[in-house]
Structure formats: C-alpha cells, structure tokens
Amino acid sequence: MLAYDPALYSRILTGVTLGFHIIFATIGVGIPVMIAIAEFLGIKRKDPYYTLLARRWTRGFVITVAVGVVTGTSIGLQLNLLWPSFMQIAGQAIALPLFMETFAFFFEAIFLGIYLYTWDRFKNPWIHFSLSIPVVIGSTASAFFITIVNAFMNAPQGFKILGNTITEIDPLVAMFNPATPTKTAHVIASAYMTSAFVLAAIAAAALLAGKRHIYYHKALKLTMICGLVFSLSTAVIGDLSGKYLAKYQPEKLAAAEWHFETTDNAPLIFGGILDENNEIRYGLKLPYALSILATGSPNGVVKGLNEVPPDLRPPLIVHYFFDIMVAIGSLTILLAVVYLLLNRKSRRAPGRELPRWLLRCIVWSGPLSIIAIECGWLYAELGRQPWILRGYMRTVQGATTSAHVDWMLILFSLLYMVLGFSVVKILRGMFRSNTPEQEIEQRGIEGGRIG
C-alpha cells in the first residue's frame, strides 16, 4: 500500500464514485429523450412497435435510474465528507446551481413515478406522452445545473476570497462563467449521443443474434438517426470547447496536445509517446489542425505548456484521454453515415439484410461511447489539476484530513462492483424472460395496423 495520504485517497475515491456514476447519469439524461421520441412516433404514426420500444426502454431505464440515484446521492454526500475545506468555500458560491439541480431532479423523480404507472390509464395517448416531457426537462436540467458547478471549478468568478472566508458572491456571475456554455452543451449532447448508441447497440445485437422481426430494424434506424444528429452536435460543440480552452484554460489544451512551445501554425498530434526530453515520437501530426481547433484560423497562435510554471501543469497523460474521446466521437459519426447509406441500399433489395460487420460495429459503438464519456471526463478533470478551484485553491488544500479514507475507498469499490454486477444480471434477466416477440403477441400488435 502507498503511504496514507488522505488527499490522494480522496481523489481516487471521488474518481471511482464519479466514474461509476457518470455511466448511469449519462444514460439517465439521454434515454428519456429517446423514450419520448419513440412514444411520439408511435402515437403520431399509429405504429405500435414504436410504443412498445418506448415501453421496453422505460422498463430497463428504471433499473439504471435506481443506480444513478443512489450513486448520485453518494457523490453528493461524499463531496462534503471528502472535500470539507473546499465545500466550506465553494459551497456557498455554487449553492444556487446545486440547489436548482436538486429541484430539477425532484421534478424528474415525481414525473418518472407518474409516467411509469400511467401507461394504460388515459384514453388519450397524448396525455401519457405529455408526462414524458417533464421527465426530459428534469433530467436535462439537472445535467445542466450540475455541469455549471463543474464549470465554476474550472473558471471560478463572481466572488472575493479572504483567507477562509468568501465574500461578495454574485450568484449569477458565478453560474454563468466562461466555461458554462460549452461545458453544459457538450455534456448534454454527448449524453444524448451515448444513449442513442447504447440503444442502437442493443437492437444491433438482437439482429446479429438472428432475430428477424421488423421491430428491431425500426429500433435500429431510429437510434442510428438520433445517434448521427447527436454525435454531429457533440463534435461541433467539442470544437467550440477547444476554442474556449485556448482562450481561458490554455494549459489544459496544451497538456492534451503536448504543445510545449507557443507557436502559430500549430499541428495537432494524435497518439505517440513522449521521451525524457519531452520530444514526441510515433505521433501522427496533422498540420495546422491545433491552430484551427484553438483559434479557428490555420495560423493562429497557440499558447504552449512551457509558459506555465512546472508545478501548475496538468499531467501529460491527458493527451491519451483526449485522443480516445475524439477518435471515438469521429468514428461514431462515420458509422452512423455508413449505416444510413447501407440501410437505404438494402431496403431496395429484398430481405433487408445488413452486413454482419456493420452490425458488429454498431454493437461496439455502445460501450465505446461510454468509454468516450469516461475519457472526456478524465481529460476535463485531470486537465485542471493541480487546482480544485482553478487559480484559487489547490486540490490538496480542499481534501479532508480524516483518517480511514483508504478503508472507505475499499468499501465503496466493493459496493460499485456489487451494484454493477447486479444491474447487468437484472437487465439480462428482464429482457430475456420477456422478449419483444412474446410481448408483440401478448399485446396483439402483430396483424394490427403497422405504419
């Protein structure tokens, strides 16, 4: 074991909790949107397959929501337990968005309960559909507000600090800091995108297993179109985030790109390794690309890491997280385009067979999107080290001094392993014991009107 250092263990424990939570939080934000779209199409086109899709997604969603709620509670409480000095200062500056996040979550929780238990309660199907809107608003708004809290940690403003006391807080200035627009938009778009690809992966896996029902084709087409729209928006917002970083947090962008000297015409480096002299080897160089990403012009000047004092530089490993995130994001866009082209072609031919390699790629796109989320988050969080409040408080100053953080790390790791295992087991059991084909027959959809 390493020497006991509460700050280090607090960082690891916070990382483990958030890393586990964001899987469920991300799909918790995106899946309600997909459910609402499917239910809307089902009613609009009088196509019961879309309605069934919405119902089945909802059932699985409840299980993931449960884990999202409990791990969200964990991180909420852990912030106070592990970072008491930080919360003493930042707690009041960010109290407003934290508060509003809770309200949004409350709102979502109420309407999710109602939505779940009123499927067959109203004669007019639009009433039930309308209940999904507050769920979507609530989940997206809570992502928005909680990301504001994180944006504040990256670009703190709207307060004065005197020793341990924080004064003259302007809540709105603190909330709408320079990091807020790109961060919130990127988080929300990537959550929608990930959910679309996760659901597409499920449909593709069924087709790959030899299922032939048109239900799966509809599911796949809907999710892939949404996936394309959301991944394109994620990429566009990602580009804006690069420009934000170049202007306000240049050390984070420079660390991601291993960009040491301040230069114009800066190239973007993909992959590679660093030697002892910080020379890059085996990397793929894209000329001018970093200047374009940072400034929008091929000869824009990009600030290098050498201008940042060594003890304030982020760890250089973030380069890989950045690369993985961008690579996966680009591949999903390509995949969605290829699918739409081939799907159009196969529709003209009888049998509607999609190539197996394509289905396999789509199955991979689900977990890969989640990996991209994790990498993007690791990049964003490690990239602002050594700060917990950039420019104000270092991470080690915010940590607890309490003993036993190491034991708590073991306790929570065990908890997340058990929860993760159970979720997989439960979801498999639920959907295997009640297949769409069985449900289509029970509900008498087959032979009914199909749009």
Added chain:
Amino acid sequence: MTIEMIGITVLWIFLYGYLIVASIDFGAGFFSYYSLVTGKKHIIHGVIERYLSPVWEVTNVFLIFFMVGMVGFFPDTAYYLGTTLLVPGSIAIVLLAIRGSYYAFSTYGAKDNRFYMLLYGGSGLLIPAALSIVLTISEGGYIRERDGHVELLYGELFTSPYAWSVVILALVSILFISAAFLTYYANKAQDYPAMAVLREFAIGWSMPTILSSLLVFFAIQRHNPWHFNQMLGLSWMFVLSLLCFLAATYLIWRRKKLGLAFLLVMLQFGFAFFGYGASHLPYILYPYVSIHESITSPAMGIALIVAFIAGLMLLIPSLYLLMKLFLFDANYVQGKHSKH
C-alpha cells in the same frame, strides 16, 4: 425574519418531510420482508408495493435537498460535519445505495427474490441508526478540535447512553410511523386483512415509541443540560406531541378515522421534532457552529430563497398530482389499474 432563520426553518421542514416519507418507506420495506419470512406476504405485500413504487425516488430527494441546503446556507457545517462524519456518513451512503437499488431490482427486475428483499428490508432498518448519528453529534461532546484538525471521538460516541437512546428512538419510530400510515392506506384500499395485520404492527410499536422518547429525554438531560433546559422552555410542544400520540393510538385501537390517526402521528412527530430543533437554536453543532455563521453574502442568500420559492411553486403542484394519482385515486389504491 433573518436570512439564516428562514434558511434553518426551511431546512428543518425538509428534514421533517424526509423523516415522515423515509420512515414510511423504510418501515414498509421491513414489514414487506417480515411478511415474506412469516408467510404473510400475500396479505400485505400488494398494498405496500402499490404505495412505494411511484414514490421511492422522491424520498431520496428530500435528503439530498436538506444536505445541499445545509451547505449552501451554513458552509461551516460542511467543514465540521464533513470531516468528522467520514466513516458513519460513508456507511449511511452504502446502506442507502443498497436499499435504493435493490428496491428497484426486486420491484421491477427479479420479482420475489428473497435475497434482494432481505437487502432492502434489512438495510432500511440500519439507515436511521446511521443517520441519527448526525443528530447525536450535533449535541456536542463527541468532537474534538486540535491543531486545526477536527476528529470524532468514537469511544465517547459508542459508550454514550444518549447516542444509543437516539438510535433506539429512530428505529422504533420508523416502524410506528410506517405501520400507522400503511394501516390507513390498506383501509383506503378496502384491503381489510392487510389492514388488520398492519394495525397490529402499529399498536405493537406504539408503546416502544413513547418509551424510547422518554429515554431520550433522560439521556439528553445528562448529556447536555443546556439543551435540556431550553427544551423545558418549550415543554408545551412536547406535551402536545404526547397528546397527539395518545389520540392517534386510541383511533387506531378503535379502527376509527385512520386518516386522522395518521395525521395525528405526523403532528406527534412534528411537535417533537420542531420543539427539539427550536430549542437547539442558535446552535447547529453545539458549540462550534451556530446559525449566525451562515452565508456571508446577502446576494446569495436572497438568490437561494428566490430559487426556493420558484422551486416550491413547481414542486407543490407536481407532488399534488402524484398524490392525486396514486394516494387518493380509489382505483389505483385498490389495484385496479394495470401497470407498465
């Protein structure tokens, strides 16, 4: 009223809300499991599940709300309580996580899984004990501040009669509150066999509730005489609490006006809880943190209160809709609606 008084009042109301809904929730989970073990599951399980399913998520939010508000209004509590509560707080989180997720797993996923029911029924009983440590610590005497380090004195805590009396009260109260509510709910569902079983639970837990309340009084007198004297100043609230308890138990005993009986139980705990809270003022954590060490920026205080009012305007109609659809809808309560 000053901002800090508004803040603490609002937070205390939320904590009271959590106390009631979480008690119903935790107790129901335990009764559900208990009935499974004793072979009475078919009698009461349906009623319990119909009540719990739409509201379980909402229960959790009350707690988060309280906590976020606490740090927002009184940031010093984050420092003192955050540092000292690492271990008990983490245990409470783990229990909450197990309970919340296995409730959902067993309700929506693997139905009739005995192990899952044990996990959520059993953890529900341990959570109040873990959470009540916060109330215990707030009385002072269990924290030491030395060289800028704050630490919890585990030895003092585990050998303290006051700490144990609070744990017992928390445990017994949830079973009583829950049984009183479920008796009313089963009666509304016209499910008389379930009502009979739940009524026995309510009667059975009534005496332990009042005895453990008295125990807490005695223990607090010895542990923190200052607070006990403050409580004497508000003794009318505790007397009203006792009267509400007597009236509620009488009604449940006679099987009359069970809705009113539950309301009286809520008032019983309401008077005691607000009496306890009011007499604790101005201290949040005796004697380290008082409500006067609250937010240092009036702009944030006002913004929080505005957000609060706006949030309530959104939440109250939504909660009303939830109750109308599931608590006060005769067809739903009697199980006449299909689900999913």
